Amino acid sequence: MADHRLWAYIDETGDRGIGPRSSPIFGMAAVIADTSGAANLRAAVNQLRADFKVPDGRVMSWKEHTKNHDRRRHAASALATIKGIKVCYVYAQKSALDPTSYVRDIALFYNYVAMKTYTSILWAARNWKGNDCQLWTRFGHVRAHDHRPTKRYLERMARQNPRLPDDIEQGLRWVGAGDYVESQAADLFGGFLKAALWPSGEFDLVEPAYLRTIWPLIRNSDSCAVPLGLMSMPENKIVTTHDWFPCANCPQR
Numbered sequence: 638m639a640d641h642r643l644w645a646y647i648d649e650t651g652d653r654g655i656g657p658r659s660s661p662i663f664g665m666a667a668v669i670a671d672t673s674g675a676a677n678l679r680a681a682v683n684q685l686r687a688d689f690k691v692p693d694g695r696v697m698s699w700k701e702h703t704k705n706h707d708r709r710r711h712a713a714s715a716l717a718t719i720k721g722i723k724v725c726y727v728y729a730q731k732s733a734l735d736p737t738s739y740v741r742d743i744a745l746f747y748n749y750v751a752m753k754t755y756t757s758i759l760w761a762a763r764n765w766k767g768n769d770c771q772l773w774t775r776f777g778h779v780r781a782h783d784h785r786p787t788k789r790y791l792e793r794m795a796r797q798n799p800r801l802p803d804d805i806e807q808g809l810r811w812v813g814a815g816d817y818v819e820s821q822a823a824d825l826f827g828g829f830l831k832a833a834l835w836p837s838g839e840f841d842l843v844e845p846a847y848l849r850t851i852w853p854l855i856r857n858s859d860s861c862a863v864p865l866g867l868m869s870m871p872e873n874k875i876v877t878t879h880d881w882f883p884c885a886n887c888p889q890r
């Protein structure tokens with residue numbers, strides 16, 4: 638019998654604040670793996686851990702262990718060639734959001750972005766392995782965020798959309814950063830998005846090179862990644878306005 642099992646690992650990037658010191662974006666990166674993809678992903682993470690000399694028992698993270706361009710380029714190159722994985726991104730550009738919308742409440746903001754991400758994952762899984770696929774979704778646990786209402790929210794929203802193939806879900810959970818090796822890859826994928834969207838450093842520049850390197854992993858990027866593989870909010874076209882955006886004749890533009 639064909640193996641139609643899939644696992645999704647999700648990590649968030651940016652914060653949910655709206656003050657001047659907050660991040661300009663809040664988003665999530667999801668990496669979806671089939672059985673061989675999950676093994677390839679674990680091997681790649683373990684190799685990166687060795688390359689970056691991450692001590693045993695410590696979680697490798699974008700923030701702690703990929704602080705310079707060389708490490709970030711290396712991480713992107715190592716992940717870009719993995720077979721059997723797909724990546725989905727969802728993010729909100731805070732400056733474009735109506736301040737009275739879901740951004741007004743940090744729990745609601747998380748839930749809203751998480752549901753958009755979950756929707757992308759469900760469609761990606763179903764389209765990849767078919768209606769009889771089995772999916773285990775593992776969101777990264779967020780400090781000081783009670784995930785139990787979020788789980789109920791996602792399940793309720795999924796039920797309300799009869800088209801959504803949420804019956805493939807085998808175990809929607811929130812897990813610690815160190816519980817699964819694959820979650821460390823989700824953190825790095827989140828970092829690639831952040832680097833492309835969030836100006837930083839001495840000259841307030843973005844660096845899209847890492848996202849461009851892993852672009853072929855983004856769902857549907859061979860035709861158009863927006864919005865199935867890369868969704869910006871409140872509008873799909875926001876991400877297409879960046880000068881690095883690689884979809885030359887994007888219909889979303």
Ligand SMILES: [Zn+2]
Nearest residue numbers: 861862884887
């Ligand atoms: Zn496009």
